[in-house]
Amino acid sequence: MYKTTLVIHGGAGTLIKSEMSAEKEVAYLAALKVALEEGNMILSNGGTALDAVEMAVKSMEDSPLFNAGKGSVFTANGTHEMDASIMSGKDRMAGAVCGITGVKNPVSLSRLVMEKSEHVLLAGVGAEEFGKEMNVDFEPASYFDEEWRRKQWLSVRGTDQVALDHNLNPDRKFGTVGAVALDKDGNLAAATSTGGMTNKKYGRVGDSPIIGAGTYANNSTCAVSCTGSGEFFLRGVVAYEVSALMEFKGLSLAEACSEVIQKRILEIGGDGGLIAVDQKGNLSMEFNTAGMYRGFVKEGEEINLAIYK
Amino acid sequence: MYKTTLVIHGGAGTLIKSEMSAEKEVAYLAALKVALEEGNMILSNGGTALDAVEMAVKSMEDSPLFNAGKGSVFTANGTHEMDASIMSGKDRMAGAVCGITGVKNPVSLSRLVMEKSEHVLLAGVGAEEFGKEMNVDFEPASYFDEEWRRKQWLSVRGTDQVALDHNLNPDRKFGTVGAVALDKDGNLAAATSTGGMTNKKYGRVGDSPIIGAGTYANNSTCAVSCTGSGEFFLRGVVAYEVSALMEFKGLSLAEACSEVIQKRILEIGGDGGLIAVDQKGNLSMEFNTAGMYRGFVKEGEEINLAIYK
Numbered sequence: 206m207y208k209t210t211l212v213i214h215g216g217a218g219t220l221i222k223s224e225m226s227a228e229k230e231v232a233y234l235a236a237l238k239v240a241l242e243e244g245n246m247i248l249s250n251g252g253t254a255l256d257a258v259e260m261a262v263k264s265m266e267d268s269p270l271f272n273a274g275k276g277s278v279f280t281a282n283g284t285h286e287m288d289a290s291i292m293s294g295k296d297r298m299a300g301a302v303c304g305i306t307g308v309k310n311p312v313s314l315s316r317l318v319m320e321k322s323e324h325v326l327l328a329g330v331g332a333e334e335f336g337k338e339m340n341v342d343f344e345p346a347s348y349f350d351e352e353w354r355r356k357q358w359l360s361v362r363g364t365d366q367v368a369l370d371h372n373l374n375p376d377r378k379f380g381t382v383g384a385v386a387l388d389k390d391g392n393l394a395a396a397t398s399t400g401g402m403t404n405k406k407y408g409r410v411g412d413s414p415i416i417g418a419g420t421y422a423n424n425s426t427c428a429v430s431c432t433g434s435g436e437f438f439l440r441g442v443v444a445y446e447v448s449a450l451m452e453f454k455g456l457s458l459a460e461a462c463s464e465v466i467q468k469r470i471l472e473i474g475g476d477g478g479l480i481a482v483d484q485k486g487n488l489s490m491e492f493n494t495a496g497m498y499r500g501f502v503k504e505g506e507e508i509n510l511a512i513y514k
Numbered sequence: 515m516y517k518t519t520l521v522i523h524g525g526a527g528t529l530i531k532s533e534m535s536a537e538k539e540v541a542y543l544a545a546l547k548v549a550l551e552e553g554n555m556i557l558s559n560g561g562t563a564l565d566a567v568e569m570a571v572k573s574m575e576d577s578p579l580f581n582a583g584k585g586s587v588f589t590a591n592g593t594h595e596m597d598a599s600i601m602s603g604k605d606r607m608a609g610a611v612c613g614i615t616g617v618k619n620p621v622s623l624s625r626l627v628m629e630k631s632e633h634v635l636l637a638g639v640g641a642e643e644f645g646k647e648m649n650v651d652f653e654p655a656s657y658f659d660e661e662w663r664r665k666q667w668l669s670v671r672g673t674d675q676v677a678l679d680h681n682l683n684p685d686r687k688f689g690t691v692g693a694v695a696l697d698k699d700g701n702l703a704a705a706t707s708t709g710g711m712t713n714k715k716y717g718r719v720g721d722s723p724i725i726g727a728g729t730y731a732n733n734s735t736c737a738v739s740c741t742g743s744g745e746f747f748l749r750g751v752v753a754y755e756v757s758a759l760m761e762f763k764g765l766s767l768a769e770a771c772s773e774v775i776q777k778r779i780l781e782i783g784g785d786g787g788l789i790a791v792d793q794k795g796n797l798s799m800e801f802n803t804a805g806m807y808r809g810f811v812k813e814g815e816e817i818n819l820a821i822y823k
Contacts, residue, residue, distance in 0.1 A: 297749050297782055303719075304637045324718045325748045328613045329638045331717020408640020409633045410612075417726045417751035439634045440606050442726035445751040446758070453762035473606055 209248035210387040210486045212501040213240050213261050215271045216380050217432045217478035220496025222513050233270055234510050237500045240264035241510075244384060245502045254386035254394035254428070255293050255316070261384035262289070262312040262396045269351050271498075272380020274310060277349055277400025279358035285349045287400050288414035289315045290326075294393030294422035299325050302332040303414040307349075309342040312398045315414070317341065325416060329408070354403075361404045379494075381413055383420070383430025385482045389504075393428035393482060395420045395444070402435075411435020417445035424484060426451045427458055432497065433470070433477015441470050447481055458482070462489035518557035519696040519795045521810040522549050522570050524580045526741045526787035527688050529805025531822050542579055543819050546809045549573035550819075553693060554811045563695035563703035563737070564602050564625070571598075571621040571705045574691035578660050580807075581689020583619060586658055586709025588667035594658040596709050597723035598624045599635075603702030603731035608634050611641040612723040616658075618651040621707045624723070626650065634725060638717070663712075670713045688803075690722055692729070692739025694791045698813075702737035702791065704729050704753070711744075720744020726754035733793060735760045736767055741806065742779070742786015750779050756790055767791075771798035 215237055222230075244261030248254070266274025277285040289311035290301035300319025303326065308314050317339045318327050327335055336343070383397040397420045399413040412419035412435040419435070421444035422428035429444040438444075443465055450461035462481050470477070471493060478492025480499065490499045490511075500510040524546060531539075553570030557563070575583025586594040598620035599610035609628025612635065617623050626648045627636050636644055645652070692706040706729045708722040721728035721744040728744070730753035731737035738753040747753075752774055759770035771790050779786070780802060787801025789808065799808045799820075809819040 292749075299749050304640075322716070323745065324716070325745045326719040326724075328717035328719050331613075331715065335716040406640065407631070407633070407644040408637035410635040410637050415635075415724060415726075416748050417724075417754065421751070436632065436634045439725050440601075440608050442730070442751060442754040445726065445754060449755070449758035449762055453758055 206389050207387055207391045207484065208486050209389055209504040210482050210488055210501065211241060211244045211248060211257055211261060211384065212480040212482055212488050212490060213237060213384045213499065214430065214432055214478065214480045214490065215265055215382050215498030217492045217494045217497035218379050219494060220512055230512065233498055233512065236265065236268045236270050237498060237510050238508055241500050241502050241508050244386065248386065248388055251389055254388040254392045257386040257388065258384040258394045258396040259291065259312055259316055262382055262398050263310050265382035266310050266312060266398055271382045272400040273382045273398040275349060276351055276354065278354050278380060278403040281404050281406040285400055287311045287398070288410060289398040290414045290416060290420040291315045291319060291396040292394065292416055292420050292422040294424040294428050297423055299416045301326045301414040301416060303410045304329045304408055305332045307343045308333065308336050309344045312396050314341050326414065357403050379432045379434065379477050381432035383432060383480060385428040385430050385480050387482050387484060387486055391424065391484050393422050393424050393484065395422040395428035395430045397430045412438035412443065415439060417442050419444060421445045421448055423448055427481050427483045429479055429481045431477065431479040434475045437470060437473055437475025438477065441473060441475060443470060443479065458487045459489050462491040466491040466493050515698050516696055516700045516793065517795050518698055518813040519791050519797055519810065520550060520553045520557060520566055520570060520693065521789040521791055521797050521799060522546060522693045522808065523739065523741055523787065523789045523799065524574055524691050524807030525689050526801045526803045526806035528803060529821055539821065542807055542821065545574065545577045545579050546807060546819050547817055550809050550811050550817050553695065557695065557697055560698055563697040563701045566695040566697065567693040567703045567705040568600065568621055568625055570693035571691055571707050572619050575619050575621060575707055580691045581709040582691045582707040584658060585660055585663065587663050587689060587712040590713050590715040594709055596620045596707070597719060598707040599723045599725060599729040600624045600628060600705040601703065601725060601729050601731040603733040603737050606732055608725045610635045610723040610725060612719045613638045613717055614641050616652045617642065617645050618653045621705050623650050635723065666712050688741045688743065688786050690741035692741060692789060694737040694739050694789050696791050696793060696795055700733065700793050702731045702733050702793065704731040704737035704739045706739045721747035721752065724748060726751050728753060730754045730757055732757055736790050736792045738788055738790045740786065740788040743784045746779060746782055746784025747786065750782060750784060752779060752788065756788070767796045768798050771800040775800040775802050
């Protein structure tokens with residue numbers, strides 16, 4: 206029996222205590238706590254790491270605070286295009302969706318891609334069509350239209366400015382949520398979900414739905430979920446790089462995460478962070494930005510939450 | 515000054531000499547030769563590896579024989595959805611497009627994504643919109659509608675059968691084209707392009723447009739382009755895995771390619787192949803299928819072509 210562990214993030218970026226209202230801080234910490242509680246309930250009852258990461262990510266998708274699901278940012282066309290992925294460390298099965306609109310929980314659709322299709326990655330209207338056949342919940346545009354997100358969008362609308370969430374005051378951060386977990390059977394899993402970049406055009410896809418870049422899980426190494434400047438994380442193949450450093454170079458989880466986030470991704474100009482866990486229950490919440498919404502809970506222990514460095 | 519090297523593939527699969535007509539064999543070898551000549555002309559004149567791989571892949575996209583560009587297979591809707599990617603080993607910049615229709619040369623659009631946008635991966639109509647702004651060549655559906663591809667599609671149309679090219683007689687192979695190159699300045703580059711799977715639904719995306727899975731390049735290790743069962747190559751993060759085995763485990767190019775194709779990808783059930791080159795001009799054309807359309811040319815040497823084991 207393994208000691209269960211659940212780690213989550215709600216995005217990294219320029220999160221500085223002096224710029225954060227007490228009210229907002231309380232709201233984010235409360236939402237992170239709920240996501241950990243809901244995911245951990247599954248692990249405590251002997252459930253799987255896959256179920257736990259899906260539940261924790263769903264919880265953050267359903268919160269309007271995070272850039273995923275309900276709180277997703279606006280594209281240049283005033284719509285919401287979401288990406289998500291999930292991977293099982295036991296068999297390295299994976300599922301992902303990109304550029305989807307109207308799906309309430311993109312992470313659950315990516316799980317269905319993994320389990321009910323022959324495929325790993327489905328895009329756009331094709332992915333939505335698959336979702337309809339699978340009877341996933343769809344919501345009208347009004348469900349996703351958060352007023353503060355619309356204001357962010359209107360501040361850059363009509364310009365060529367494509368904004369990562371972190372460029373936009375007062376909420377400069379990489380808008381992504383993710384979870385990694387170890388269950389009592391020793392299985393690892395990882396999941397990531399995002400609403401992408403405010404005012405994004407051209408069907409831009411970042412690292413979140415890409416297995417190896419934004420999400421990776423392998424029982425023999427680790428489970429990883431990233432949040433950061435997506436283009437750099439794609440080029441760095443960041444999530445799998447952590448695994449490769451452990452498997453091929455013998456680094457520990459902490460060493461591998463530090464090497465990737467504090468050195469290798471910075472060398473190509475990327476910033477952000479990641480969460481990771483291994484089969485021994487070691488965990489990492491590494492970031493090279495001012496802060497990262499994050500938290501973890503281990504079996505029989507208290508919930509830990511943090512935002513700043 | 516480095517000795518230039520160009521390697522290409524036109525897909526791997528069940529390519530058996532006894533099943534191949536002499537006429538068809540001649541046609542494929544001729545098309546591979548043209549692609550190598552066109553790409554190598556650039557390298558011989560002191561051009562870049564990036565220009566060479568783009569040119570070689572364009573040449574195969576323009577041939578109706580390969581499942582990319584003009585010869586792309588039909589989707590379940592009777593359309594053609596293409597994917598492509600390109601990566602520069604010098605600075606690890608990358609560009610990719612997925613699920614695009616009507617673009618004559620997807621590889622050239624992926625190069626424009628790399629060089630003229632802030633992004634790495636653009637999907638669907640958004641990517642096409644970017645292509646229009648960049649004035650890339652578009653072609654009507656009739657340009658892509660090859661009669662033998664339509665027959666392949668009609669043989670599985672209306673069924674749930676999603677066919678990798680190799681499942682379909684008489685041309686059972688993984689339909690992808692790719693190129694890797696080393697130029698005289700020691701820079702590496704890789705590019706991959708595909709028309710995907712016959713009768714594919716749901717906006718399925720394979721490994722070809724995914725940096726790290728289907729394509730990867732890093733001057734300090736290697737340039738790689740893959741062709742195979744895309745879902746497995748995505749889960750294996752195959753192209754970057756070759757690089758990671760060289761960088762973190764000290765394997766040679768040949769050892770890394772063999773380890774990945776003859777062992778690691780087989781362990782998760784995947785089949786296919788890859789081409790790779792390093793800065794010393796070592797090259798690999800590794801596959802675990804019966805054959806792979808392939809060829810290479812080194813500076814001042816004859817062109818080498820092969821199909822079978």
